[in-house]
Every structure is written in C-alpha cells, then in structure tokens.
Amino acid sequence: xxxxxxxxxxxxxxxxxxxxxxxxxxxxxxxxxxxxxxxxxxxxxxxxxxxxxxxxxxxxxxxxxxxxxxxxxxxxxxxxxxxxxxxxxxxxxxxxxxxxxxxxxxxxxxxxxxxxxxxxxxxxxxxxxxxxxxxxxxxxxxxxxxxxxxxxxxxxxxxxxxxxxxxxxxxxxxxxx
Numbered sequence: 784x785x786x787x788x789x790x791x792x793x794x795x796x797x798x799x800x801x802x803x804x805x806x807x808x809x810x811x812x813x814x815x816x817x818x819x820x821x822x823x824x825x826x827x828x829x830x831x832x833x834x835x836x837x838x839x840x841x842x843x844x845x846x847x848x849x850x851x852x853x854x855x856x857x858x859x860x861x862x863x864x865x866x867x868x869x870x871x872x873x874x875x876x877x878x879x880x881x882x883x884x885x886x887x888x889x890x891x892x893x894x895x896x897x898x899x900x901x902x903x904x905x906x907x908x909x910x911x912x913x914x915x916x917x918x919x920x921x922x923x924x925x926x927x928x929x930x931x932x933x934x935x936x937x938x939x940x941x942x943x944x945x946x947x948x949x950x951x952x953x954x955x956x957x958x959x960x
Contacts, residue, residue, distance in 0.1 A: 784807060784810070784811055784814060784816075784818045784819065784820055784837075785818070785819045785820070786800075786803060786804060786807065786819075786820045786821075786822060787819070787820070787821050787822070788800060788803075788822050788823075788824070789821065789822070789823040789824070790823075790824050791823065791824065791825040791826065792825060792826040792827075793824055793825070793826040793831065793853070795824060799824075799853060799854070799857075802854065802857065803822055803857060806857060806858075806861045807820055807835075807837075807861070810837070810864070810868075813868065814837065814839040815839055815840065817839065817840075818837060818838065818839035819837070819838050819839075820835060820836070820837045820838075821834075821835070821836045821837075821838075822834070822835050823836075824853055827849070829851060830849045830850065830851060831849065831850060831851070831852060831853040831856055832847060832848070832849040832856060833847070833848060833849075833850075833853055833856035833857045833859075833860050834846070834847040834860070835847075835857075835860045835861070835864065837864070844864055844867060844868075846859075846860040846861075846863035846864045846867070847860065848860045848863065908931050908932070910932075910933045910940075911933065912932075912933045912934065912935040912938065913932050913933070913934075913935055914934075914935050914936070915934065915941070915943060915953060917932075918930050918932040918934075918941070918943045919943050919951055922943055922944075922945070928944060928945050929942055929943065929944040929945070930942065930943050930944075934955075937955070939955065939956055940956065941953060941954060941955050941956075942954040
C-alpha cells in the first residue's frame with residue numbers, strides 16, 4: 784500500500800509516519816497492492832485531526848477523527864476503518880480478497896445475517912440546469928444536507944452538500960479510478 788502524507792499547520796515527525804505505516808500494515812491483507820492511502824493531519828487550535836482515505840480499485844474507505852493528540856486521533860481512525868470493514872464484511876468480501884477480513888481481526892467477528900440495503904423512499908429531482916450557488920440556496924431552503932442538480936456550467940449531474948465544519952462541498956462525476 785502506498786501512503787502519502789499531507790500536513791496542515793503541523794510538522795509530521797518520522798515516528799508518527801512509522802506509526803501510521805504499522806497501523807495500516809494490518810489492512811494490507813485486505814487490499815490489493817495497488818491500494819493507496821492518503822493521511823491528512825491538520826492542527827486546529829488545540830485539537831489535531833487525522834483523516835485517512837484508502838482507495839482500492841473503485842472502492843473508497845475513509846475515516847476522520849479529532850483529538851488533542853495526533854496519535855490518539857490516528858488510533859481512533861484505524862478503529863473506525865476496522866469497524867467499517869467488519870460491519871460490511873459480507874458485502875465487501877465479494878470486492879476484496881476472500882477470507883482476508885477474518886484474518887485481520889484477532890477476535891472472531893460475530894456472524895450476523897447479511898443485511899439487505901432497503902430503499903425506503905425514492906424521490907424525483909427536477910434536472911433544470913442551475914448554478915452551484917442556486918443549488919446551495921435550494922438545499923438550504925428545503926433543509927437537507929445535500930442537493931443533486933444539473934450544473935449549468937458543465938451540464939453534468941453534481942451534488943452539493945453541507946460539511947461537518949459548516950462549509951459546503953461539491954461532488955462532480957469522474958470516470959478515473
């Protein structure tokens with residue numbers, strides 16, 4: 784697994800990078816050799832945020848945690864990634880290396896019935912092209928956390944969403960792996 788680091792308002796020490804590599808090494812059994820991990824560490828006042836994004840084939844696995852110490856945030860992120868993999872074990876085994884999730888965890892994973900994803904509601908969205916600002920306004924007006932629309936500039940389907948920090952994000956389609 785190739786690991787890249789991004790540091791925002793903080794200097795990353797070699798011992799932190801070694802710790803990241805040691806923690807992520809336990810996931811190597813699951814992911815292919817082409818998997819890439821991006822580790823972003825950000826200093827916000829007295830808190831440190833660690834964000835780990837792992838890309839493997841067309842799947843993306845992501846965890847973000849904020850703690851007083853970056854090592855604590857790293858530990859929490861790795862725990863979250865592990866829980867995500869365990870929770871979705873049955874569905875992921877079809878995409879990942881077969882049986883490798885069981886090998887990852889020392890304690891046996893309880894066999895749960897395979898959970899079916901249930902779509903409770905389907906909504907039709909008008910596809911009249913609008914600007915990003917209009918889409919954010921519309922999202923705020925209906926009180927949702929996201930809004931799908933046709934972007935007037937690109938004529939493609941996009942999604943705007945409200946981030947946890949109160950800022951907005953934009954999802955654009957990409958056909959790259």
